[in-house]
Amino acid sequence: MMTSRLMSTTTGNDLVAVLEKLGVDITTVSGTEVGARCPVHELVTGRVDGTPSWSMNVNTGLWICYACGARGNLTQLVTQLTGSTDEVLVVNQFLIESGLERLREQLDAEEAPIPSPDMSLFRSFKTVPEHLLLDRHIDPEMSQRHGLRWDDHNEHWIIPIVSPDRDLWGWQAKSKGYFRNVPTGVPKSRTLFGADGFKSRTALLLESPLDVVRLASLSLDNMQGLASFGAHVSTEQLNIMVSKADKIVIALDNDEAGISAGQRVFSQCPRPRGGIFFLRYEHTNAKDIGDMTNDEIEEAVHGATAIPWWL
Numbered sequence: 464m465m466t467s468r469l470m471s472t473t474t475g476n477d478l479v480a481v482l483e484k485l486g487v488d489i490t491t492v493s494g495t496e497v498g499a500r501c502p503v504h505e506l507v508t509g510r511v512d513g514t515p516s517w518s519m520n521v522n523t524g525l526w527i528c529y530a531c532g533a534r535g536n537l538t539q540l541v542t543q544l545t546g547s548t549d550e551v552l553v554v555n556q557f558l559i560e561s562g563l564e565r566l567r568e569q570l571d572a573e574e575a576p577i578p579s580p581d582m583s584l585f586r587s588f589k590t591v592p593e594h595l596l597l598d599r600h601i602d603p604e605m606s607q608r609h610g611l612r613w614d615d616h617n618e619h620w621i622i623p624i625v626s627p628d629r630d631l632w633g634w635q636a637k638s639k640g641y642f643r644n645v646p647t648g649v650p651k652s653r654t655l656f657g658a659d660g661f662k663s664r665t666a667l668l669l670e671s672p673l674d675v676v677r678l679a680s681l682s683l684d685n686m687q688g689l690a691s692f693g694a695h696v697s698t699e700q701l702n703i704m705v706s707k708a709d710k711i712v713i714a715l716d717n718d719e720a721g722i723s724a725g726q727r728v729f730s731q732c733p734r735p736r737g738g739i740f741f742l743r744y745e746h747t748n749a750k751d752i753g754d755m756t757n758d759e760i761e762e763a764v765h766g767a768t769a770i771p772w773w774l
Contacts, residue, residue, distance in 0.1 A: 478521050481537070485544050490515040495647065497521060501528035503543050508723065516694075516720055529694045530720040532727050578646040580633045588612035588621045595620075599673060600757065602680035609657070609676045622672045624651050624692070627703055629659045635672070635692060644692075652697035655704060656690040663687040664737070666708035667764065668728065670694055670716050674753045681757060683764060686712075694720040701732045710737030712767045716751045717744045722773045729771070744772040 479492055482499070491498035497519045504512035508531050519526035524537035535543070591606050591613045601611075612621035612634075619636040624644070626632055633649035635642055644651060656672035657679075665686035669675055675688035689707075691700050694715065704711060713728055715721035729739060742752075743766035749755045755763060 478519075478524070478537075482519070485541065495521050501531060501533065502540070503533045504528060504531050506543065507531040507533050513719060527695060530723050532695055532724065577632055577650055578648050580631055580646055580649070582631075585612075585621075585623075585631070585634060589615050591620070599677060599753065600680060601673070601676050605676050605679045608660070609672075609679065611673075611676060620673065622656065624649055624654065624656070625659045626654050627658045637673075651692045652695070653699050655700050656692060657688055658703055658707065661687055661689065661707045664708065665710040665712060666704055667712045667714040667742070668696070668704060669714050669752065670721065670724075671751065671753060674751055677753055678760065681760060683761070686764065688714070694724040696724055696728050698731065701728065705733045705735050708737075709735055710740070711735055712740045712742055712764065713771075714742035714752065714763075717772065718750055721751075722771075725771065725773075738769065740767040740769055741771045742767055 479489060479497060482489060482497065485502065487502045488500040489497060490500065498515050499517045499519075500515050501507075501512040501517035504510065504517070507528075512528070512530065514530070516530035517526065517528045519537075525534070526536070526540060527534040589612060591601075591603075591611050593603060595613070596603055596606055610623040610625070612623075613619075614621050614636060617636070617638075619638045619641070622635040622637060623631060624633045624635060632651075632654070633645050635644050635651070637643075657675045663685050667678060667686060667688045669678070669688045669690045670693055672690040672692065675690045678686075678688040689704055691697075696715075711732065713725045715725045715728070725741070732739060743763045746762055746766070747755055747759045749759065752760050752763065
């Protein structure tokens with residue numbers, strides 16, 4: 464039992480204290496997020512989380528591992544790590560007494576109300592400077608068609624998060640080593656970047672929306688990219704993709720998180736009639752198509768096979 468240890472921690476870092484008592488290896492605490500090495504990664508994959516890929520929202524207690532795909536709330540985490548209903552009761556009582564009762568709620572992030580974006584702020588963002596598009600090998604027309612914008616004050620790419628029905632839900636502010644989804648709680652896992660304008664037979668499942676626009680800049684025949692806004696691909700995103708495409712090419716990043724996500728997508732995705740294939744990576748050292756030359760992208764796409772690149 465951890466009664467005495469938990470009940471003695473009643474500072475402003477109560478949630479962090481709870482996680483530490485559970486043995487979670489915390490790496491970052493900033494704003495509304497706690498980052499850590501995934502505490503259930505080994506249970507899910509059989510391997511310890513080699514890179515910090517786990518995040519918990521301090522306001523809701525909802526957590527997710529972007530590498531193994533595990534997700535849940537604080538109560539579920541305690542249950543998985545301790546296997547004890549007694550300790551769940553201890554944590555719940557502690558959260559009540561420390562003013563964190565909201566974390567006890569069994570929230571479903573996928574069904575949470577969609578927050579309203581600040582449209583005036585979104586309209587204030589600028590057209591992406593041409594030199595940045597050139598660096599990414601992105602055609603200016605394709606940039607505008609996909610709604611990309613630029614925050615010149617913070618020097619962030621602004622990537623719209625649009626519903627499959629073309630409603631603007633919010634955006635992702637992105638720069639090297641940084642991203643933030645705006646507004647907080649925008650349900651990006653319920654859509655795919657590029658889904659609102661998808662009209663092709665073949666869909667390349669990518670992590671980065673910028674890679675979707677890069678691919679579109681090449682104007683390859685009868686194929687378009689769809690991006691999941693990261694390594695985690697939700698069930699709803701898989702269903703959207705299968706509803707739009709006859710053939711799917713899994714083109715997630717060639718790194719540990721991307722490979723793990725690719726395995727999960729292949730096992731969970733409904734089978735489209737044209738089949739599921741995997742991007743070719745053998746001819747390049749690139750991590751994703753954003754790092755490839757145009758020739759490498761064409762070879763990667765046209766060389767896609769039913770055999771995963773990591774085998």
